[in-house]
Amino acid sequence: GESVGLHLPTLSVQEGDNSIINCAYSNSASDYFIWYKQESGKGPQFIIDIRSNMDKRQGQRVTVLLNKTVKHLSLQIAATQPGDSAVYFCAENTPDYGGSQGNLIFGKGTKLSVKP
């Protein structure tokens, strides 16, 4: 079946450096993507989303890049801080899964560790 996956299960960066978390998706019909952050003991927290008619979207310290040619999504975090330490999930929404509903398919997550 279709799935969303991540290239790196863990990522360790130095405080102040930029972080890049990658995600591959397999369904070319997917047209909406979300990045979530999950801290220990908490639910996933929405970070940023992007629609397939865009290839880049920026938020506060975060940028999501979408490359539809290779079906790749990335989350860039600028000036990574200790508070950014968490598990990051990408999720996709496709017309093939759940029809018109907003059902999401989640990747397995990448753990980001920020070293002081």
Added chain:
Amino acid sequence: NAGVTQTPKFQVLKTGQSMTLQCAQDMNHEYMSWYRQDPGMGLRLIHYSVGAGITDQGEVPNGYNVSRSTTEDFPLRLLSAAPSQTSVYFCASSYSAGRDQPQHFGDGTRLSIL
């Protein structure tokens, strides 16, 4: 700013017992859903609802029931608990049932089945 509230936060059950996980949202969201999160598996959709009175199955619905009698509440029922249902359960909601809507999650219920 309650958002999505889940109760209880922790629960231990014996095999064969039944229980209901509660989920409530105060954002007047139409769409609500339940996921389970297992190590190495990501989040998997159990059931979802696009509005009061309407529910449907997700990827892993077996052993679970849901109902949506009000917009605010979306309880998940375990009919006869099994050790395979040991997991962390998350409820989520979004403004409408349309696509392009980020879902907002509760903080989860950690369930252990002995």
